[in-house]
Amino acid sequence: MASILYLQNSIFGDQGQSSQLARRFIEGYQAAHPGTGVVVRDLITDGVPHLDLERAGALRGFSDTLNDAQRAVLAQSDSLVEELNNADLVVIGLPMYNFSVPSQFKAWFDHIARAGLTFKYTEQGPVGLVADKPVRVFATHGGIHQGQPHETSTQFVKTILAFIGLTDVEFVYAEGLNIGEDVKNQALLRAQARIAAQLQQFDEKTSA
Structure with missing residues (x-):
């Protein structure tokens, strides 16, 4: 059975335009592929905190020993990575806030980008370790920004996803x-x- 990981990033929840477009796609996909499961990760209401030194110590190996809080951070990160690895298709609702992606989405990525787990460094440069799969991004903008120099979110998302191995990325x-x-x-x-x-x-x- 196919599985979709849906990352919801709108502060308006299901009422956000990016959420509605993403849901429209998911429902259409499920109608054509009965039995497809959906794992919803609402990064606004059920996201992950932004990095601080203690969290970075757990995720990046800055700390020689981990305390209970850091072990919990590592366990949460493991769960997020497992969600990503188990998905056959990733759907991202992505509103633009102040010319960039929501900070909650960046925090999610900060917790899944882990050397030796989702990417590795080589003499030829970083190599993604996540098996490639389709990623569909539903980007909503209050103004007209696509293709403009200040619209950095598209390239940012493509770059960070490619960093961990996801290159089949298309935007609506x-x-x-x-x-x-x-x-x-x-x-x-x-x-x-x-x-x-x-x-x-x-x-x-x-x-x-």
């Missing part, structure tokens, strides 16, 4: 959501059409 954008109702509605319609095309691609791969 909905932009201009705060400009006006007409612009918003047209953007959402385009995103929904893109979702339909994505789902068709998955169906074609399955039937090939």
Whole structure:
């Protein structure tokens, strides 16, 4: 049975536009692939704290011995990595906040990027250790930002995912959501059409 890992990053929860687009994709995928399970990791309400020295000591090996709190940090990280490894497909709802990704998403990545577990260093550079799998990102922007020099979140997400081995990454954008109702509605319609095309691609791969 296939499994989806869904990373929800909107402060508006299920009502966020990125969440609604991600859910639309997931529901469409499940309709075409009955029995597909979904693991929801709400990084706003059930995320992970931001790094501090004690957490980094546990995750990066800065501490020679671990205290109880650090062992709990390591266990949580192990669980997050297991969720990622067990997934056949990763879905990310990704609103833009102040020209960047939500800090909760960055904190999640800080807890799964572990040398020897999800990546390793070699003489030729870092090598990702996570088995590649499709990642679909549903990015929502209040303004028009895609392709602009200040829109760094797309390249950031692609770079950090590739760092651990995930290179099959595609984005669905909905932009201009705060400009006006007409612009918003047209953007959402385009995103929904893109979702339909994505789902068709998955169906074609399955039937090939």
